[in-house]
Amino acid sequence: xxxxxxxxxxxxxxxxxxxxxxxxxxxxxxxxxxxxxxxxxxxxxxxxxxxxxxxxxxxxxxxxxxxxxxxxxxxxxxxxxxxxxxxxxxxxxxxxxxxxxxxxxxxxxxxxxxxxxxxxxxxxxxxxxxxxxxxxxxxxxxxxxxxxxxxxxxxxxxxxxxxxxxxxxxxxxxx
Amino acid sequence: xxxxxxxxxxxxxxxxxxxxxxxxxxxxxxxxxxxxxxxxxxxxxxxxxxxxxxxxxxxxxxxxxxxxxxxxxxxxxxxxxxxxxxxxxxxxxxxxxxxxxxxxxxxxxxxxxxxxxxxxxxxxxxxxxxxxxxxxxxxxxxxxxxxxxxxxxxxxxxxxxxxxxxxxxxxxxxxx
Numbered sequence: 372x373x374x375x376x377x378x379x380x381x382x383x384x385x386x387x388x389x390x391x392x393x394x395x396x397x398x399x400x401x402x403x404x405x406x407x408x409x410x411x412x413x414x415x416x417x418x419x420x421x422x423x424x425x426x427x428x429x430x431x432x433x434x435x436x437x438x439x440x441x442x443x444x445x446x447x448x449x450x451x452x453x454x455x456x457x458x459x460x461x462x463x464x465x466x467x468x469x470x471x472x473x474x475x476x477x478x479x480x481x482x483x484x485x486x487x488x489x490x491x492x493x494x495x496x497x498x499x500x501x502x503x504x505x506x507x508x509x510x511x512x513x514x515x516x517x518x519x520x521x522x523x524x525x526x527x528x529x530x531x532x533x534x535x536x537x538x539x540x541x542x543x544x545x546x
Numbered sequence: 547x548x549x550x551x552x553x554x555x556x557x558x559x560x561x562x563x564x565x566x567x568x569x570x571x572x573x574x575x576x577x578x579x580x581x582x583x584x585x586x587x588x589x590x591x592x593x594x595x596x597x598x599x600x601x602x603x604x605x606x607x608x609x610x611x612x613x614x615x616x617x618x619x620x621x622x623x624x625x626x627x628x629x630x631x632x633x634x635x636x637x638x639x640x641x642x643x644x645x646x647x648x649x650x651x652x653x654x655x656x657x658x659x660x661x662x663x664x665x666x667x668x669x670x671x672x673x674x675x676x677x678x679x680x681x682x683x684x685x686x687x688x689x690x691x692x693x694x695x696x697x698x699x700x701x702x703x704x705x706x707x708x709x710x711x712x713x714x715x716x717x718x719x720x721x722x
Contacts, residue, residue: 392601393628394562400590401569408576425568432564432657437552461557 391464398487401425402505419508426512427519434458434517447543450521451478458517463487476543480514483536492534503531507539514539559630563656570669580666587668591675599680602627610684614709617686618645621677621707629653633705649703652696660697669697673705685713 402422409418437458444450455467459482469481487506491499507529515527524544531537569590573583602608602624611617618635625647626632633647654670668674674690681688687710694700 391558392598394558394565396594396597397562397565397569400593401565403593404569404586404590421572425565425572428568428571429561429564433557433560436560437557457552461552461554462561 395487395490398506398509401509406505417505419505422505422508423512423515426509426514427516428512429509430513430516430518431520432516433462433513434520437461438521444521447523448472450518450523451480451541454514454517455480462513476545478541478543480539480541481536482539485510485535485537488531488535488537496534499534500531503534503537504529507531507537511539514541559653560656563653566654566672567658570667574664574667580664584666584668584671587671588675588678591672591677592679593675594672595676595679595681596683598624598628598676599683602680611686614642614645617681617709618647618707621647624680637704637706643709645707646693647705647707649696649705652703655697655703658697665698668692668695670695670703677705677707682713685715687711687713 405419405422406417409421444453451470451472455470459465459467463482463486465482465484465486467480468483469479471479471481485507487510488503491503491506511527511529515525518525518527518541526542526544528540528542529537530540570583570587573586574580577583577586605627606620606623608620608623611620622633622635631649631651631653633649635645636648637646638644652670654673658669660667660669670692674692677690678688689708689710691706692704693706694702694704696703
């Protein structure tokens with residue numbers, strides 16, 4: 372009887388839920404590793420470029436697999452929209468809440484409840500604000516990498532003013 | 547959750563696989579010695595394991611293990627929950643303190659081929675750390691290592707688990 376209860380509980384928790392926490396723990400370990408093995412740069416900021424680079428390589432690969440049987444996107448804006456909706460939903464379980472652009476290569480992606488920040492502070496908490504950039508560097512790289520594989524060279528920066536919301540600034544490099 | 551044109555489950559597990567791959571690649575770049583990479587992976591797995599066990603217990607509502615056979619089944623269940631695979635439990639030692647987990651498929655190695663200079667790399671070593679960490683949190687000391695690896699042309703991936711000892715509850719000083 373007891374065993375049966377367990378079985379039904381197990382089938383209730385879906386696979387994707389599980390994978391979700393696994394990624395979060397792994398991400399946390401990667402952040403820890405990078406912080407433990409680098410010293411701060413000369414401005415006294417944490418040196419996060421290796422995190423960004425890992426994100427880049429993941430983004431570059433994952434977008435290639437996702438879109439391999441798709442028709443080409445027509446415009447830059449279509450790609451950005453795809454990133455904000457389908458792509459973000461798969462990776463971070465919700466869409467980007469707000470997308471702004473100046474139509475000259477600057478896009479601001481605003482996520483009101485970013486998944487990797489959601490567990491460290493809710494409702495505008497300021498407590499871990501100083502530490503939050505380290506949780507965003509990987510995703511910045513991931514964005515940059517996925518755009519790169521779609522043919523957009525860019526720089527991506529993240530900005531947090533109140534947890535758990537954050538903004539990703541994408542600046543497209545025009546040649 | 548909003549609808550999407552992509553297979554969300556698949557993307558999620560690919561995200562994990564690729565992120566792990568990026569980590570291993572970075573470690574290989576950072577350390578000269580492959581042994582150090584193995585060690586680092588194990589340590590990271592340990593840190594994940596001591597946190598994952600809480601998720602596992604909360605989700606399954608499992609109680610204490612009756613014996614090591616029970617432990618083996620729960621570890622198997624853990625793989626089902628977290629990685630979506632069910633390794634087979636085989637090769638029990640006569641004393642019942644050692645068993646093997648055999649993996650036909652391993653999501654961690656989905657897109658992986660080992661180059662020749664990485665023959666000593668235990669690509670999935672994070673798993674050994676996860677098991678050790680998780681078991682330690684439920685008062686069990688185990689040892690865990692790979693005996694076969696599909697990445698090294700073995701027919702299956704075999705993870706050996708050995709029971710070392712039961713850890714006693716530590717009682718804080720002056721609190722009896």
